[in-house]
Amino acid sequence: MAEALTAEPACDRNVTLSQAAIGCDLEVTDLEGPACRELREIGFCEQMRLRKLTNGRNLVCAVCGTRLALSRELAKQVRVAPVA
């Protein structure tokens, strides 16, 4: 019970942003796919830190103090790892 109350989101290593758990503080490790230039320009560049806020068809992330919504297809192009 105590474990449940204090449970942190399970933030796996080396997953895509669409697979990452909600509430995790993450760092972008790599971008792969046709939209990576656009993703970098809006804020999802390598080493950028973010927190995943919601899941779903479109998911919301807090990046550098700004909330960005992106489709799951785009989120699959962003590889992330938990912040050390």
Add this chain to the structure above:
Amino acid sequence: MSSGDAEQPLPKVALVGHPNVGKTTLFNQLTGARKKVGNYPGVTVEKVSATLFTPHGHEFELVDLPGSYSLTPNSPDEAVTRDVLLGDFEGEARPSLVICVVDASSLERHLYFALQVMDLGLPVVLALNQVDRAEEVGIRLNRQVLADLLEIPVVACQATSGKGVVQLKQAMRFPMPPPPIRKWKAPGLVESQLAQLTKDLRELEVSRPEVHAIHLLADSSYRVEQQPYLPLMAQIKAREAAAACIKKGMAPEDAIQKERFLTIRRACRAATHDAGPHRESLSDKLDKYVLHPVLGWVFFAAIMFLIFWSIFRFASYPMDFVENLVTAAQNLVATPMPDGDLEDLIVEGIIGGVGSVLIFLPQIALLFLFIGLLEGSGYMARAAFLMDKIMGRAGLTGKSFLPLLSGYACAIPGVMATRTINSAKERLLTILILPWMSCSARLPVYLLLIPLLVAGTFAQTMMMFLLYALGTGGALFAAWLLGKRIGRAEPPPHFLIELPPYRLPDLGYVGRHVLDRSLAFLKKAGTVILGISILLWALAAFPKAPSGSEAEQFSYSLMGRLGEAIAPAVAPLGWDGRLGTAMLTSFAAREVFVSSMAISYAIDEDEAGDDEDVRRKLREKITAAKRSDGSPLYTPLVIFSLLVFYVYALQCLPTTVVVHRETQSWAWAVGQLAGMSVFAYVAAFIVFQLGRLLGYT
């Protein structure tokens, strides 16, 4: 000063930055100009400029360029920013100075664009906006360190409160700061190709060879797509340079982007103290409900219902006032003037015709007020987020919903707002379906007819809701159909949008926006609608019936004859000749339907001494209208058929002109007009004939 000096253009200062960074607010603070401030990305889609005097007495032209995330454009409005800054935009002089506005609370995200701007060979001033917000979230920023690293003037400001505006004006002075030196260095291979390309462009007499060379190597589409101001040979040379890099495993655009990000990271590490992990803000808490898959829709529906309900509930008081003004104006003119054609033209044709449309000004102002409040609060981007799923089924994305929502107010700014959509096919689809979003010009028609169909504010609101849903549903259905015909976008459009923090709308700006739109409506009433009203009056008044009987006048007049001619074509819709005439005469502007009805029904009845308001009077006359067999003409089924026709018909020539301008094609613009007209006719036909089959009259 010689006259030649007086004609010298003012030095130009360009204001650039990400969408929603507060650029437009800063523009207004700097110039005192009154301009609409929205809160969703892409509100600035037109060129906006104003003159300003600096504290040193210098006069500049300040240009507010469309918001951009980068100089590698993803949409037509971002391409405008790039071309103006490169000096490649037809008819636009290159700016002498660029003020690049960045968000101090999100510096790392914004500096990429700033670094691209700094590579343009233009003097740059960095405006660090939202410094108060940065402090609130715990970000400590050393402005001087940043200025030293980037070697450009950096001014801290808070556009909403006017903080730093004077310092920004002081930074605009002669001599201008020198253009910054490039802050990044690409790997040797890319640098050597860059040097060779610069040399080639110089030989080809391309202006600003190094600036264009960097841009050609940093943006693959720029060297492939035809650029009107760049010789083809320059692009061929650039492709050769890029191919030489790619052959050795290094795409030049990726290498340059990587170096720019490394430079940004170094600058941010040196100049800022990070606030640490993300802290949940009020906007995050609100978004849990507003973006919720179920509650979000409840909230969305409630907002829409509240808007329509308010339009019916609160507009009646100012409407009564406008109605009384119109009646007073009619009496004022009619009393001293002898009866005759001139009196009739002024009282019925001009005051009656224009007045019948003018009465709806309060409701149109209310609609613009609500849309302004939604934009100003930050809700618009959330609506786009919610709508993405539905839009996806029609082959669009939530991004298309923002222009479509603007279309509820007026199709023209909506069509222009599609410039923020990056996929060309999605943009075309959005433009083609946009006039089906019920715009404010349809309100006069709806508000005249709905009370004839149902009574009570709640029922009338629901009917209005239904009409808007019919328009929106029809638009999405059309997008689905058209999408199959013109082909799906490749690659498929994706959804990527910034959700700005919620904030209290700036009532001053919203008020000015409502005033601007109301004045535009008044101007339309005073020009287009006035002209058509006079024409309609003449059509109804001439030629004169030989008997001089007013009862015979309408059928003898040109309008009456036109009605007789069109009657067989509109009979399957349940309409008579007068309605057919009203439909035809409102072809250029749909709100003329009301004037047309007012003039057509006013001409054959004695109006002297009647002080009832125009709208109620007209409704009474419509209710009393009979067919030749004595049965009532305006049955609920006929009114519904009329309403459905007006939901779907285009009937707005300015929209057709703007669609031609935006699609660069008369075929799409005229095809849209024809397609929507046929669809409207068929929909009204189905409603009337199906209704009759079901036993309605």
